[in-house]
Amino acid sequence: MARAILIVLDSVGCGGAQDAHLYGDTGSDTLGHIAQACFEGRGDRPGLRIGPLALPNLVRLGLAHAYEASTGRPLAGAVKPAAPGGRAGYGVEISQGKDTPSGHWEIAGCPVPFKWGYFTALENSFPPDLVAGIIREGALPGILGNRHASGTAIIDDLAEEHIRTGKPICYTSVDSVLQIAAHEEHFGLERLYALCRKVRVLVDPLRIGRVIARPFVGTAETGFTRTGNRKDFAIPPPDETILDRLPARGRTVITVGKIGDIFAHRSTGDEIKPFGNAAMFDAALAAWERLPDGGFCFVNLVDFDTEYGHRRDVPGYAAALEAFDAMLPRLEAALRPGDLAVITADHGNDPTWPGTDHTREHVPILAFGPGIAPAPLGRRESFADIAATLGDWLGVGKVGPGKAW
């Protein structure tokens, strides 16, 4: 019986979104701008990587075809084969958001039918009654931050004051998020999670997608670093997803990385959450080996976004793409007849773009497996085409509003 694995390369958009102007993102192009920068020698970091972006396996499967279909331009430095090795195209997002839940829910067959709430003010971002509620519910001496910020920069600014005062660092971004950073030892990890659970309830009426715990460790002397104990407290998708359909039909689901958090742990099966792209890829392959017939493995690789996109780190992002590309043959070797692998992304996060936020873009879609005839996938009018295809492939019926290819 058929099996399927879906890997989301978090934030690896491929430009071209026609509604990018609604997000201030006209011309943003995560993959294209990284490739261009590398081609021009701006992606070099001695000791890490050097030269044009080298993604031989992704390009063999059709990444350069997908990119060209999305933007009308060649992918800088890529030697595009005459035909893609798999099915290759790009997806257009119909949800109104460029955040992780919107992208993943739509991929899973549930485009977001409502408008998220946002904290739009750059300073004093949270309404006074919400601030009062956070302080009351957490029995806190106050909060720090209360503004739009990059998570690493605001920790550098405020960690010492946080330790001194016991006030957690609360911040937001262009996404529908309220993030709370606190020191794992001085504030306490469980205490941070408990606070986030209470704040989750407070922001429900505001339609805020996620409250995110951002624990960190360190001292002023050593510097402060975020740990792998990040936890997202999300609202659940408002309708059925491919994840819901499968267990209802007796199928096994394994999710790797932050998929569990993104779907509020609904129908997310056996959740595996190691830290770092390489460890997550290894865990996904191990899960794949034991996944029974008819099963589904859903993977998110978050480093592209968190470590490099938001940090506007072109060489780091390029190196992460090259590392993923080098791991890919291990997945291809593990596919057997009847298996389908899909690689895609949830939004953009162009590391050459102003600011530190996501960018509204198309996403590449690559589908391959033994016996899957290579062909263009063209333009998919919604990411939901992926869920529709997976439902068909796994024999559980069509899921969501997308069109199967």
Ligand SMILES: O=P(O)(O)O[C@H]1O[C@H](CO)[C@@H](O)[C@H]1O
């Ligand atoms: O700068 P950091 O803390 O990584 O925050 C980023 O992470 C959030 C959730 O993905 C995004 O909304 C963005 O603000």
Ligand SMILES: [Mn+2]
């Ligand atoms: Mn994301």
Ligand SMILES: [Mn+2]
């Ligand atoms: Mn992000």
